Amino acid sequence: MPDFLLPDLGEGLTEAEIVAWHVEVGDTVRVDQPVVEVETAKAVVEVPVPFAGLVTMLHGKVGDLVEVGKPLVTVVEATSDPQTRDFQPPAAEDSASGNVLIGYGTSASTPRRRRPARTAVQDRVAVVSPLVRRLAREAGIDVRAISGSGADGLITRRDIDQAIQSARADRRPPGAELPAATPAAHDGITRIPIRGTRKAIADKLSRSRREIPEATVWVDVDATRLLELRSSLNADSAASRISLLGLISRFAILGLRRFPELNARVEGGEIVMGPAVNLGFAAQTGRGLLVPVLHEAQRHSVEQLCVAFGELTERAREGKLAADELTGGTFTINNYGVFGVDGSAAIINHPEVAILGLGRIIDRPWVLEGQLAIRKLTELTLAFDHRVCDGATAGGFLRFVADCIESPAGALRYL
Numbered sequence: 001m002p003d004f005l006l007p008d009l010g011e012g013l014t015e016a017e018i019v020a021w022h023v024e025v026g027d028t029v030r031v032d033q034p035v036v037e038v039e040t041a042k043a044v045v046e047v048p049v050p051f052a053g054l055v056t057m058l059h060g061k062v063g064d065l066v067e068v069g070k071p072l073v074t075v076v077e078a079t080s081d082p083q084t085r086d087f088q089p090p091a092a093e094d095s096a097s098g099n100v101l102i103g104y105g106t107s108a109s110t111p112r113r114r115r116p117a118r119t120a121v122q123d124r125v126a127v128v129s130p131l132v133r134r135l136a137r138e139a140g141i142d143v144r145a146i147s148g149s150g151a152d153g154l155i156t157r158r159d160i161d162q163a164i165q166s167a168r169a170d171r172r173p174p175g176a177e178l179p180a181a182t183p184a185a186h187d188g189i190t191r192i193p194i195r196g197t198r199k200a201i202a203d204k205l206s207r208s209r210r211e212i213p214e215a216t217v218w219v220d221v222d223a224t225r226l227l228e229l230r231s232s233l234n235a236d237s238a239a240s241r242i243s244l245l246g247l248i249s250r251f252a253i254l255g256l257r258r259f260p261e262l263n264a265r266v267e268g269g270e271i272v273m274g275p276a277v278n279l280g281f282a283a284q285t286g287r288g289l290l291v292p293v294l295h296e297a298q299r300h301s302v303e304q305l306c307v308a309f310g311e312l313t314e315r316a317r318e319g320k321l322a323a324d325e326l327t328g329g330t331f332t333i334n335n336y337g338v339f340g341v342d343g344s345a346a347i348i349n350h351p352e353v354a355i356l357g358l359g360r361i362i363d364r365p366w367v368l369e370g371q372l373a374i375r376k377l378t379e380l381t382l383a384f385d386h387r388v389c390d391g392a393t394a395g396g397f398l399r400f401v402a403d404c405i406e407s408p409a410g411a412l413r414y415l
Helices: 092-097 130-139 157-169 196-211 224-234 244-258 302-318 391-406 410-414
Strands: 003-005 015-021 034-040 043-048 053-058 065-067 071-076 214-222 264-267 270-273 279-281 283-285 288-290 331-334 354-358 362-368 371-385
Touching: 034 071, 130 157, 196 288, 214 391, 224 244, 224 371, 224 391, 244 279, 244 302, 244 331, 244 354, 244 391, 244 410, 283 302, 354 391, 371 391, 391 410
Parallel strands: 279 331, 331 354
Antiparallel strands: 003 071, 015 034, 015 065, 034 043, 053 071, 214 371, 264 270, 283 288, 354 371, 362 371
């Protein structure tokens, strides 16, 4: 009986959490049929089985963590073997115990009809989105107590958000009426397991701090002309909206062409550099901080960058990013200015070697051509791996990007 082992679905993956099973013991599966949804590398992905046959065992239940290389599903190859043909699923009480038994009948069995996929909650509860299930579970919300506002009673993210707000208004933590196994408050103390998305974030950031000798440089930048340029570009209503992130990302890509040491990764004691700029950007979502990656970003125009960032951000917030859209980055940009802060000593997205940060843009006094003026100022920060380059490289890159922001027309000569 071949076991289908959990594959490595993303760099640095060591485990994944089972979100939902799409098969049951006794079901027949075909090659590449999705059999389970797991959350790993900050994404919820469907995992297809690589062979066909009869499912005889599910190695875990919803909410369990499975290590990479450990069995997910046991499948008996579909043959003429009478034992395979006469397979009987375990009794319900055995399945619930977690110790699934495999039994064999001695007489021919009736053909088995394919059962519908099971979800993370009872079949009568209309929850489709893995993100919605995840948000409800992390907040301790019992979806059985929610009336869905979507089509046919579908429970949406808005329903979960309203349930959380209602619980807060009642001055009780979400999940207070659920069993003790869910995150709940006792004597004013709330304990929430670090797992899933939050654990993936914690593991990567902790590894970055442990392994990377990080240094940070920063510079104040006059972004007045850049804002004027963006307004001019967006004045044409027929064109796609141009964002500051798109413009500054394009400048950063030009800078990485001049300072390729920063467009790299440290892998196995080696500095790995290549021509592709796989640009990651920090995106805050309901499931935590995600870093979608736009591969081959150097091939995109400013307008194409803006469109791609918008699409990736939307899918990130819906929990629909593929695993390869969250991995393989070579450089990251973090626009923390949207949170109203001026600067931040950002943590490098391991195993990358640098991250560029953009603070808020506000009116400040600035000396321009010997005269004091009110200009639109922002702060750029660059955290870099000191094993890979020195301050001259980091400072040169940061100054190049700053010059492009201050004189965007002058940056045209580098395009």
